[in-house]
Amino acid sequence: MLVLALDTATPAVTVALHDGTAVLAESRQVDARRHGELLLPAVHRVLAEAGVRLGAVTDIVAGVGPGPYTGLRVGLATADAFGAALGVPVRGLCTLDGIAYEAVRAGGLAEPFVVATDARRKEVYWARYEPGGPGGVTRVAGPAVDRPADIAERVAGLPVAGAGAALYPEVLGGAARPGLPEHQSAGALAALAAEKLAAGESATGEPAAGAFLPNRPLYLRRPDARVPANYKVVTPR
Template sequence: MLLLALDTATPAVTAALHDGSRVVAESTQVDARRHGELLLPAVDRVLTEAGVKLDAVTGFVVGIGPGPYTGLRVGLATAAAFGAATGAPVHGLCTLDGIAYAAGRAGLTGPFTVATDARRKEVYWARYADPRTRITEPAVDRPADIAERVADAPAVGAGALLYREVFTDVPEGMPEHQSAGALASLAAEKLAVGEPFPPALPLYLRRPDAQVPANYKVVTPK
């Protein structure tokens, strides 16, 4: 097994290679505006460090969000292109699940909430019984609207750090953004026991910022 994982659903542009037992190479840069520019160089660094070519990869893992439209589609399109070029399968995983898994590796047992920054004064979030068990569907909300639902447990992620007035228990040393190494490790565990994966399709949860104006007129040639 040789899994290449990537995720661009958070400000972290992250890629990692996993051999079925451990992460053999990982590259992460945090830059919310340069996902398209940074992802392929990150993949190249990971493959070079591991001393393998892309065609040696037996499977791809991609974070499907939730995340902002522009950044999220970079990782998904790249994973789809790699899968088409090599014939290797592409496995989707919820980005929040990867962060929850990383929180478990950092010592958090559960229950807890994962919250990432959704911009527009909102967060993407989900609740977890433990680092491997999500108990709510991913959602996007204003923090104040979910305050009662998240008050009884710790929270991790950039969204929790942004809104400390709502997420009052944010343990130190927990992940802020996604780690492709954690995503790859989670995928390797799931593959080993035959657990299903969600489709490698985006979880946008809301409409993109760019939309056709309401009074847009179609001009056709005469």
């Protein structure tokens, strides 16, 4: 098993290679405006560091969001292109699930918590989790997109992983925990995927929390860029 995982649903452009036992190499660069420029060099760098040819990859896993329109599609289109070229399966995972997995495994959370990432427009993408279940974490609410004030009562007192805690500390400060991930890690996403693959899970397309998903964007709302409803009519004098 050689799982190539990538995620561009958050400001972090992140890529990792996992052999079913451990992460062989990982790259993460935080830049919300350069997803398209940074992703392919990151893939090349990860493969070179691991000493693996792209043709040896057996599975592609991509974070499907939720995330902003343009950045998210960079990762999904790249995953689809690799899958088609290599003839290997392309599976999606909720980006928030990857952050939650790292929060439990690396951050040591052993209680209910929230993952919240920047959705722009003064909103956050968020989901609530509990330790336990497949992969060591279970999503029990979300993903959803809301203003922080609108979910204040639902997340009160809970630790919060993801950039939302730093962006809206007055609402999402919760029970502060040092060491919780702020951005996505493709290494965590790859490790979660490797566990699911080892357990025999396939891409079902079902909306069950934590399940593999089709490699399709999870937007939760319409994109910011829209075609104008009315065009200005220009007539000659």
